[in-house]
Amino acid sequence: MTVMGAQTSAAPDVASTEPLAADHPGVTELYAVVAYGEISAFYRLAEEAKLAPSLRGRVAVAKMAAAELAHFETLESALTARGADPEASMAQYQGALDSYHASTDPSTWLESMVKFYVGDGLAADFYSEIVGVLPAEVADVVRDVLAETGHSQFVVDEVRSAVAASRSERDRLTLWGRRLLGEAITQAQYVMAQRDELAELVLAATGDLNGIATLFDRMQERHAARMAELGL
Amino acid sequence: MTVMGAQTSAAPDVASTEPLAADHPGVTELYAVVAYGEISAFYRLAEEAKLAPSLRGRVAVAKMAAAELAHFETLESALTARGADPEASMAQYQGALDSYHASTDPSTWLESMVKFYVGDGLAADFYSEIVGVLPAEVADVVRDVLAETGHSQFVVDEVRSAVAASRSERDRLTLWGRRLLGEAITQAQYVMAQRDELAELVLAATGDLNGIATLFDRMQERHAARMAELGL
Numbered sequence: 327m328t329v330m331g332a333q334t335s336a337a338p339d340v341a342s343t344e345p346l347a348a349d350h351p352g353v354t355e356l357y358a359v360v361a362y363g364e365i366s367a368f369y370r371l372a373e374e375a376k377l378a379p380s381l382r383g384r385v386a387v388a389k390m391a392a393a394e395l396a397h398f399e400t401l402e403s404a405l406t407a408r409g410a411d412p413e414a415s416m417a418q419y420q421g422a423l424d425s426y427h428a429s430t431d432p433s434t435w436l437e438s439m440v441k442f443y444v445g446d447g448l449a450a451d452f453y454s455e456i457v458g459v460l461p462a463e464v465a466d467v468v469r470d471v472l473a474e475t476g477h478s479q480f481v482v483d484e485v486r487s488a489v490a491a492s493r494s495e496r497d498r499l500t501l502w503g504r505r506l507l508g509e510a511i512t513q514a515q516y517v518m519a520q521r522d523e524l525a526e527l528v529l530a531a532t533g534d535l536n537g538i539a540t541l542f543d544r545m546q547e548r549h550a551a552r553m554a555e556l557g558l
Numbered sequence: 559m560t561v562m563g564a565q566t567s568a569a570p571d572v573a574s575t576e577p578l579a580a581d582h583p584g585v586t587e588l589y590a591v592v593a594y595g596e597i598s599a600f601y602r603l604a605e606e607a608k609l610a611p612s613l614r615g616r617v618a619v620a621k622m623a624a625a626e627l628a629h630f631e632t633l634e635s636a637l638t639a640r641g642a643d644p645e646a647s648m649a650q651y652q653g654a655l656d657s658y659h660a661s662t663d664p665s666t667w668l669e670s671m672v673k674f675y676v677g678d679g680l681a682a683d684f685y686s687e688i689v690g691v692l693p694a695e696v697a698d699v700v701r702d703v704l705a706e707t708g709h710s711q712f713v714v715d716e717v718r719s720a721v722a723a724s725r726s727e728r729d730r731l732t733l734w735g736r737r738l739l740g741e742a743i744t745q746a747q748y749v750m751a752q753r754d755e756l757a758e759l760v761l762a763a764t765g766d767l768n769g770i771a772t773l774f775d776r777m778q779e780r781h782a783a784r785m786a787e788l789g790l
């Protein structure tokens with residue numbers, strides 16, 4: 327799988343600094359943004375399952391959604407263990423993530439599947455970019471949560487067969503994939519600009535602001551590889 | 559908890575016959591109807607979470623929905639183990655259960671919570687009515703699936719405090735609870751009339767048609783006790 331390959335082979339180009347202290351406030355922020363990402367993915371998938379062409383599709387999507395919720399619960403516990411209030415911590419990220427979802431509302435089943443696959447992949451890439459500076463116990467939590475959910479093969483099969491059969495569907499979904507990446511980067515930059523502790527964590531991983539720019543470049547390359555995996 | 563009390567104390571009045579053979583076709587039907595009940599509960603909860611007044615409520619509902627899906631997965635495996643196709647088996651029950659949900663679409667958060675609690679309770683009652691004729695391994699599967707999800711206390715707290723504070727809310731939700739029971743019995747009777755194998759299974763548990771009538775009477779009494787638990 328492309329996503330898994332990206333996870334293992336994609337150490338940042340810049341030399342990593344020492345791991346952050348376990349009590350770095352950026353860790354709480356990281357847990358919070360990912361936790362809100364998971365709970366919103368749960369509800370978006372449940373909503374988008376209406377687009378599924380069959381009961382089989384609805385069952386598959388329900389399982390994907392439940393996997394996201396299991397990740398959410400891991401992060402909720404991790405936040406509580408750090409003395410943070412999960413709901414209050416997550417509230418800081420509600421605006422950016424809700425905006426992302428509102429601006430990328432799928433209108434077809436295939437768009438929904440591509441969105442799920444792309445989001446899962448971007449999350450795995452982001453993890454591989456920052457893992458070098460995470461304290462070991464934090465890296466374990468984030469890896470469990472951002473690793474592939476194991477449902478990607480279902481998406482690959484659905485999308486590949488549809489785009490092999492229709493050139494116009496392929497063109498449409500190719501544009502859709504670009505739009506997803508663009509909106510994700512827009513919201514990620516917005517979040518970085520607003521949340522100092524999280525920006526510090528990413529800066530620690532990338533070295534400097536220039537490093538953040540090359541991080542986005544690398545994520546873009548891996549996104550392209552993932553789209554190719556879908557036949558796009 | 560009322561529901562748990564009902565589960566342990568509510569052996570049918572009629573003398574149970576011998577357990578059914580493990581390969582009785584009614585068992586497949588039972589798994590199928592409950593499986594579709596679980597997957598539709600998953601999606602209804604996810605939909606109704608929009609009514610939640612807070613992120614905390616949405617998180618609680620997502621967990622309830624995920625618990626329903628875990629039950630669904632147990633039944634899906636059990637159906638597959640019996641050589642049945644889960645989707646095809648469930649399709650027989652889609653009409654009745656979708657009708658139930660369409661006719662009991664909550665318009666408020668509290669209505670949604672009462673519906674969840676009532677549905678969970680009716681399922682537990684139904685289990686206690688039929689367990690006597692289920693082969694041991696089937697009884698284990700059904701018990702795991704129809705037992706309380708452990709989320710009922712959240713509902714009790716939400717509803718009790720709301721109805722203690724508002725007489726008109728209490729009256730409204732009392733009527734709502736009656737409507738839920740009525741619609742559930744209507745659809746259950748429809749299913750029994752349509753699906754011979756399932757009717758046979760219930761008849762084996764209740765003795766005769768008269769026994770089915772007293773089964774519904776008992777479920778009505780326990781429903782009233784559950785409503786009292788909610789302060790209704």
